[in-house]
Amino acid sequence: MKKKSRFLQTPVVPFTVEGDLTADQILARMERISFQGRNLAAAHRLWRRMLEDDVTIFLGMAGALSAGGLRLIVAHLIANRYVDCLVSTGANLYHDLHETRGQHHFLASPHADDAALADEQIDRVYDTLASEEEFIQNDNWIADFAATLEPRPYTTREFLYQLGGHLWTTTHSDGILVAAYRANVPIFCPAIADSSIGMGLSQARHKNPRAGQIDIIGDIVESANIVIRRPRTASIVLGGGTPKNFINQASVQAEFYSSQVGGHRYALQIVTDVPHFGGASGSSLEEAQSWGKLSTDSAKVSVQSDATIALPLLACALANTAPPILARRKPPVFTLASHVMTIEGQTVFRDRFEEVNESPV
Amino acid sequence: MKKKSRFLQTPVVPFTVEGDLTADQILARMERISFQGRNLAAAHRLWRRMLEDDVTIFLGMAGALSAGGLRLIVAHLIANRYVDCLVSTGANLYHDLHETRGQHHFLASPHADDAALADEQIDRVYDTLASEEEFIQNDNWIADFAATLEPRPYTTREFLYQLGGHLWTTTHSDGILVAAYRANVPIFCPAIADSSIGMGLSQARHKNPRAGQIDIIGDIVESANIVIRRPRTASIVLGGGTPKNFINQASVQAEFYSSQVGGHRYALQIVTDVPHFGGASGSSLEEAQSWGKLSTDSAKVSVQSDATIALPLLACALANTAPPILARRKPPVFTLASHVMTIEGQTVFRDRFEEVNESPV
Amino acid sequence: MKKKSRFLQTPVVPFTVEGDLTADQILARMERISFQGRNLAAAHRLWRRMLEDDVTIFLGMAGALSAGGLRLIVAHLIANRYVDCLVSTGANLYHDLHETRGQHHFLASPHADDAALADEQIDRVYDTLASEEEFIQNDNWIADFAATLEPRPYTTREFLYQLGGHLWTTTHSDGILVAAYRANVPIFCPAIADSSIGMGLSQARHKNPRAGQIDIIGDIVESANIVIRRPRTASIVLGGGTPKNFINQASVQAEFYSSQVGGHRYALQIVTDVPHFGGASGSSLEEAQSWGKLSTDSAKVSVQSDATIALPLLACALANTAPPILARRKPPVFTLASHVMTIEGQTVFRDRFEEVNESPV
């Protein structure tokens, strides 16, 4: 046979079955298979590279991950500083709060009788149920808490930190909001108005017309300033949605004001949506490079999988392989308790962008 | 052969090809075929039923519909009052503004070289391009406009009405924002912080720390009060995302305060996402009934299709079949120019829910 | 503004709504929008180019298109020689036969009670039903017919021609099998063993151990020889599956024996499957070029859409735009009635490949 083509260098190595493999060993074998299995293995490797490098790691989460049983994985990722900043839909934070407050979601069939459920005031998320009565109690709980706050505008970052603190004080239970509160990891929720947390805030407003002021434009400024302060960043996205774009926007917005910002250096997404209908959730990481959302030399992996399969496997694998890296890692230190946050001791303004004119090093 | 089963009543009638059929005639023939073709035909019928009934019709739009060439269809639907209230992502309004201001999106291959595009500062949305330089000019234009506004909190509804007015005054061109302004159709943008309109507002903030105040909690209150004022409603959703949920949330939130509200009476969605991963974008309309987002006896149709195929066909069909219905229709009349909007002459508060305790008629 | 980028040449032109547009006019406007709408418009243009050129056009069909109401569109495409050779799943031919014999499929909900249907012996295909009793009668009808044939091996091409003839004689009704019979368009069914036509043949075998002999390897030889005889070819695929690959395989196999064959010159696919899981149904047309299934300079369009939406629109558009081209077109002439078929008067062997050693012209 003629000389091997330059294209044919690394053979597929068929996966061989063993019962006692741990998640990281399974993923190690998946590095040499194909399609999404290979991508998931590459995601494991890439996340470790992010942790080895000196980057601020953003995690975006959309889809019903909290209701679907992944909230303690996200809490674990936050508590152990696999990530440094969370951007979430409101629903994921709300369903997290629901369980942290001692309530539950419940298993069901996706073929449930929705009229019967409506009759019993039970809400369905595909194959998962929750009690509307308990949701109403959550809304009231949020409204009551929000009504106690000093009546002024809050970024979602500040509000969610306070909410996490209140949740921790009242429950001493674990969860996403609590883990972020305790680890001083900022949470942004750009679409908070499209969630039950927003509904709770609107009910606070109903009680007191000066309550429930949310300054989402301040969130844009703060998130961009985080990038300006530390221009080396990474994006990890579960499920697309507003978090995916908001994390990218932070970088694009930052670049307007600082020439040191050049797009995320790493990008990892686990999505089920596809690129060919043009929506942002399914958009490719290559496309993101055209916008400067990612640097053109960024390392990137896209995995097409339901997060309820991919994330447990990935998180368990990291739990075996990442601890030595985490031990060496110096994650950025935030203070979040007040109106104006800080990163590494430096102020992160909410009302003006930090302008940086020097060239990148 | 034995007596026909009760299940076997309405035969499929194979589609027969003719060259001179108009869109409504094509859809009429698709009523008796199967799968998504039948659903699209049913969508045409359902939309006409909404227009015949006395309901407030919400339209949600997500995905890159404006960049993708559908913005004048949406403008047409607004101007002719096929719909009464728009809920949109920020990107769709921004890309609409971009073209209304005389700029363009451009055709490209989805296999474009993103590094080369980044080098020329061109942003890609699958197979469609835009100039980043022009986007920066838009951002400035929005920032300049926002900085001229009296510095106080604005709901997105109020801000976008003002923005549409400014756009109309300066361009006298058609588009979504302009059509809504001219037809007094309210626009809500719950995730405005996750868009270039939000970026423009943040840049206004940078110029003036009191500018760029957006009251998204007020949007929740206003949208629910619209439903409380007129409890019979319909939901039309293109592409899922935050608009889909926000329209449903308006109904759920309204029901807390008014026993006359009982979920949308009609629901039509054109989506590409699927239910089985649990995300809201792809969630079924049956599931929405469990939540009370839709009434349990609502008429509903879900079409699995890219809107760039389904919407042109549907809108052209309606243009032939709906005008007599539109002529009879009495759409709700809004005033949107000030801090507090009205519907049918009644105030729609932004800081408290209108409580209605009477039983429904 | 600086000089326009070479990338920004052809602006998106937003679709404008008019009620009296015909399908071709709708598609003409969709040429300048984005995503799958643009692709469907490009498909219309590409099919006309195929008809203008001197190529043999293969049509592949998979998915439940016949049961779903598209069988008379396919019959129309065959009768009017928009296509020259059909490759189909067995189910599509069987459901076509079912209706040609005067029976029906029926409209239903996709949420039908399957236990109740099973109880009444009704078979469901998503939102479409059929009577099992009628299916059993079809199977018997096919078995009876097959048992009358001289007991020797038949390619599916020969058998399906005979079946079409028998169907025409007994029903004088239109359909895919009948149209192909009357227009002398060959049909291949490589997976006939995986269908109710195969089941009918197996029942003929049960009656007579020498009946029901199908020579599918002969189909491979014949299909490749068709390409060798006329090396300029085009592939149109609806839904992927075995037809998609078989059409490509014909070209690849032909190339082994004739240096004049160089892959299909045109390729058009309307699919719903995606590339990233590695399956052939969703594979990209670019990938097909690596294999030589398509020539590297082939014109190609891939549309991501349910065929029940895309095909009615596309076929109606062609019915307005293609007739002058069809009038000029000289489609290849087949004879199919005997053991050995011919194309343009030349024998198409079933037991050896036609070897062509000359260089291409």
Add this chain to the structure above:
Amino acid sequence: MKKKSRFLQTPVVPFTVEGDLTADQILARMERISFQGRNLAAAHRLWRRMLEDDVTIFLGMAGALSAGGLRLIVAHLIANRYVDCLVSTGANLYHDLHETRGQHHFLASPHADDAALADEQIDRVYDTLASEEEFIQNDNWIADFAATLEPRPYTTREFLYQLGGHLWTTTHSDGILVAAYRANVPIFCPAIADSSIGMGLSQARHKNPRAGQIDIIGDIVESANIVIRRPRTASIVLGGGTPKNFINQASVQAEFYSSQVGGHRYALQIVTDVPHFGGASGSSLEEAQSWGKLSTDSAKVSVQSDATIALPLLACALANTAPPILARRKPPVFTLASHVMTIEGQTVFRDRFEEVNESPV
């Protein structure tokens, strides 16, 4: 709070991360989360139930699983009799043969330059490559082998057994064909004509007009007779395609001739296709019940996932949990070496269905 609803019985238990969990422990935790993670856990449980019960287990495989690195998992499932009968696409068997013969597939990017690949005669399957030259050698090898066989019709079951034996003799390497040969597990390939194995057979025909006779109608009869002989069956499907339907068809066909057959008792599918376009690959297991493909009380699980993620995890989990069950299991014993196969010592005819008129026990 009021009494708990009957719907709210089993709470979601959020997945908690640990590094040293094995696959079965990971899946055990996924039993109480949602969406496809829960379904994959249920698949693990269901497969064990199949092994506990006295059923013949069919495994269907479609999609590029062999090229993609899963062939030794399938070989392992066959060798350890997790399954009793394989139905496969031709491509999966061909790519298995390719590697068993000592050749490889290779890792690549899905964005490879297909013109460059074509130029070097390298074939791409999404992110995986193979040498066309080696493929041509395989085709020749198959053709040479097929030409040595006694010239008479072979079911794919018989031919593939002989091919597996030849492969074992010449390579002494493991793989799907070899494992099935050595374990006396029958393989059916209903769409063999749509694969490179079919191409090899057609090239044997080219050498000798009496070679390459495949009796696919005999495959239908044999597969149904297997079900008639042992009416309790189970279906496991990876990826849909012709194997999915063929396994179902075996049961439906068997039921025509034996009242003891009542549809598969268990069904498990791991697919990426969706039901709402009507195709068989994505069709729901509920729909299959209407046809009698599955019994109306069958236990069933559908997992929406790429098999390259789901199957390694599932197979490793079974390797820990199933061995005691396998040790007790008495799988059906086949003889496959001759024209007519047997199961449990009873003849499985290929030219007539075994008619059973007694009522089921």
